[in-house]
Amino acid sequence: MVLLSKFSTIVGWNSAIRESVNQNRPHKALLLFFQMKQNGLEPNKFTFPFLAKACAKLSNLKFSQIIHTNVLKSPFRSDIFVQTAMLDMYVKCDQLADAYILFERIPMRDVACWNVMLMGFAQLGFLDKVLRLFHEMRFARILPDTITVMGLTQASLETKNLALVKAIHAFGIQIGIDGDVSMANTWISAYSKCDDLSSAMAVFNGLKLA
Structure with missing residues (x-):
């Protein structure tokens, strides 16, 4: 599936990603994220929780690890809101061991x-x-x-x-x-x-x- 929608701001992309997750279309949400990156826009602290929900709906460890890697490379890796979303993502992907490792690394x-x-x-x-x-x-x-x-x-x-x-x-x-x-x-x-x-x-x- 090819999506042609393009947005000029991160707010627009976030809105589309959130809407896709809420409509139970997690694959579309992740595809929008990769398109956003191709368009030269970087995610913010609101993008990652939406993506975490998409991964959780899919219960897909590979996608979860890709999103987590993007978090670790971002300025928001220490944001408690983002960290909690990653934690919830791993839990809902039945990866409690990975979740607990992440949990122990969260300082606050x-x-x-x-x-x-x-x-x-x-x-x-x-x-x-x-x-x-x-x-x-x-x-x-x-x-x-x-x-x-x-x-x-x-x-x-x-x-x-x-x-x-x-x-x-x-x-x-x-x-x-x-x-x-x-x-x-x-x-x-x-x-x-x-x-x-x-x-x-x-x-x-x-x-x-x-």
Whole structure:
């Protein structure tokens, strides 16, 4: 497929790349990127996250490595927004080992960065790694959010450990995220899978009253 569209500014190219990703046309997004480079324009910090999403949709390691190489050659290799996008890209390409290597090399990690790695391990059921990351996160004085607690809850279901689910639920209440609908639905599902229907119903009733 040959694309004839040309844009005079990086903003125009970014808009086209983003639109292609949102339309679930990741190959087109990557092709636009290579055309942009051929036209002598260099990507900026907004270009790379769109490209990372395209690679993640394709779950293609080769393309991911090409985009990452471009990041490393750019002035934005230390940008936390770009680094987190690369991290998420590797996780969604099922390359947790590569993702973790990158994660360890990020000097100033924010909560989004920690969450990407934590959710990656959670989705594969690595409860021990999730708990270790969570403790490291707390030691680094990063304030957990809804995504963090969702990852912890999801990982805990691998062992159907009701006591752990309740402890995570109590922690979520402690940090003030119990009113979040997505979080409440996660706890309802978790309690149901642990055969604690009374707790599931209590969360559901609390949601209705909120």
